[in-house]
Amino acid sequence: MRTVSNETAAQVPVTSGSKWNLIRRKLWRSRMMYLFVLPGTLYFLIYKYVPLLGSVIAFQEYSPFQGFLHSDWVGFAHFRKIFDNPEVVQVLINTITLSFLQIAVAFPVPILLALMLNETRNEWFKRLIQSLVYLPHFLSWVVVVGLVTIFLRSDGVVNGLLEHVFGIEPILFLQQPYLFKPLIVLEVIWKEAGWGTIVFLAALAGVNPELYEAAIVDGANRWRRIWHITLPGIRSTIVILLILRLGTVLDNGFEQIFLMLNPYVQEVGNVLDTYVYYKGILQSDFSFATAVGLFKSVVGLVLVVAANKLAKKFGEEGIY
Structure with a gap:
């Protein structure tokens, strides 16, 4: 039975399909760890990062009745007021x-x-x-x-x-x-x-x-x-x-x-x-x-x- 040396194996090109399969296997092996950190990740995404999108109203004359999309844009006017x-x-x-x-x-x-x-x-x-x-x-x-x-x-x-x-x-x-x-x-x-x-x-x-x-x-x-x-x-x-x-x-x-x-x-x-x-x-x-x-x-x-x-x-x- 013929074996492949480490040097020969290292020279074999890795295709995108094999890379994806390797990543998928690693993710599956560590699925319990990712499941464990999922609640904390969702917490930071929902309560820390998503609200950052609301920072756009700092550059608007925001009106709750007009919303983010229709409020007037004022640029850095509010920052100058500081x-x-x-x-x-x-x-x-x-x-x-x-x-x-x-x-x-x-x-x-x-x-x-x-x-x-x-x-x-x-x-x-x-x-x-x-x-x-x-x-x-x-x-x-x-x-x-x-x-x-x-x-x-x-x-x-x-x-x-x-x-x-x-x-x-x-x-x-x-x-x-x-x-x-x-x-x-x-x-x-x-x-x-x-x-x-x-x-x-x-x-x-x-x-x-x-x-x-x-x-x-x-x-x-x-x-x-x-x-x-x-x-x-x-x-x-x-x-x-x-x-x-x-x-x-x-x-x-x-x-x-x-x-x-x-x-x-x-x-x-x-x-x-x-x-x-x-x-x-x-x-x-x-x-x-x-x-x-x-x-x-x-x-x-x-x-x-x-x-x-x-x-x-x-x-x-x-x-x-």
Whole structure:
């Protein structure tokens, strides 16, 4: 019986029919895997990609009665209004300020928590603290803001303590414009810091323990081990998460901001997410609201691409 060598088989041309049969066989062998991912694929197609077609109304004077096909085309008129309208400029400043406050203050907190938990030698205590700090992640923003309101309202727990223990008159925490942004950042830290800690603890688990042993032999104390071994070991994870965070720099989260807003803090607390809601839903200015949302998405995309290139320039992997 004559066999065909690998070199001879490699020289046999593959026709389009045989390629299709090969692809079909591979698809059939992996049919259960494709069936498993089908619900997730359909979710993103139906709820993420198909709605993108509606972005065309950002370039129209959209009327629900005329529809997409018959509404008047206005080009970039709505985008020019974004920068011509002083109200939008103020909203944009509020959004950027709040986002960079969250990046500067809230982003490092999970890193610090992960470093402290990583240095804890009592496993029972470590697991207890880790469970306690990430449990708030599972609470909705309605519950979180409700708790904050109960504690900080004029007749709440905090004002009760200030009045009865220190003799201080009640402070209207929720009506003070200068306290709005710090409260938002503190709520984000309390709710999400513990959940973000899990990612950094997973990254810390991949650091080679022999490096710590060698550092101890060389006489490095705990702080030097953290600075020269631990932090460089999770640097790539920090960079990737920072890049992804920059992509949402104009996305402050609608629910939290909307629930915390009131007439006293409207000027400093109104961000792009809530502004789109007010203009698009309450005032029925669908085209302008869509233009603002599209502008926000484009800025996020540009920041992600720029940050990724910058990370690669400094020797990091980036996200793609």
